[in-house]
Amino acid sequence: MAAPYVQQQPMATPGMMAVGGNRNAKNLPMTAEGRDWSNGLFDCCNDASTCFLAWCCPCVVYGQNKQRLEYLQSKGQPDPEAGGCCNSDCIIHAAITGCFGAGWILQMMNRGNVRGRYSVKGGGCGDCMSSCCCAPCALTQESQEIALEEQSFTGGYQKA
Template sequence: MTIIQGGGGNRNAKNLPVKDGKRGWSNGLFSCGDDVGLCLLAWCLPCLAYGQIRSRYKHLSSHGTPHPTGGDMCSGDCCVHAITAACGIACLLQCQSRGEVRGRYNIEGGGCGDCCTTLCCTPCDLVQESQELELEEKSFGGAVGVKH
C-alpha cells in the first residue's frame, strides 16, 4: 500500500498505468459493480448521493482521513443540488465536483468532458466519483462507513 505524504491514502489503489502524470478512472462510467444501493441512490435521490460525496471529499481533503461516519447526506450541498436540479442546472455543480475529484486523483480529462458526462449521465457520474473516493478510503485499512 502506498501512502502519499501530506495526508490521504493511496490515490491509485488499483495501480492503473500513469501516462504524463495522469491515469484513467478506476471504474468505468457505467460500472455500478456490486453496490446496487449506491446506484439506486444516485438514480432516485441524486441530491443525497451528491451531498454524501461532497462530505467525504471535503473530509479527505481537509483531514487526510476518511469521514468517520461515511459522509453526511443531508447537508447544504444536498440542498443546493436539489434546488439546482429543480432548475435543471445541477449538472454544473456536478461538473465542478467531478473536476475536483479528477484533480485529486490525477485522472485524465478536462472540463468539457466533465460537463458532457454530468449532463448526459448524472447518476453514473455520481457513482463513478463515489467509487473513486471509496478506493482511497479503503486504502486506510479500516472499515469505511459509507452508507447508502
C-alpha cells in the same frame, strides 16, 4: 563547500506517521496526462446501492461525494459520517435541480475536483457531458473513486 552526494532518500524515523490513503488503489498506469478512472462510467453495478440512490435522489449522492472529498482533503482521513445524508450541498443541489434543472453544473464542478485529487485523465468537456447526460453514472463513478481511497486507510474503512 559542496554538500555530500546522497545515494538514497532518508528513511522514516520513529514517531513519523504517513498521512493519507492510496489515491491509486488499483495501481493503474500513470502517464503525463494522468490515469484512467478506477471504474468505468457504466460500472454502476459495482455499487448498486449508490447507483440506485443516484437515480432516485442525485442530490444526496452529490452531497455525500462532496463532503467525503472535502473531508479527505482537509483532514487526511475518511469522513466518519460517510458524507452524511442531507447536508447543505445536498439541499443546494436539490434546489438548483428543482428550480432550474441545472444540478448537473454542480456535479460537473465536483467531478473536476475528484479528477484533480486522483490525477484522472480528462477535462471540463468530458465532465460536462458525463454530468449532464448520465448524472447517476457519473456520481456513482466518483463515489467509487473516493471509496477506494477511504478503504486504503488502516482499518479498511467501508462506505456505509
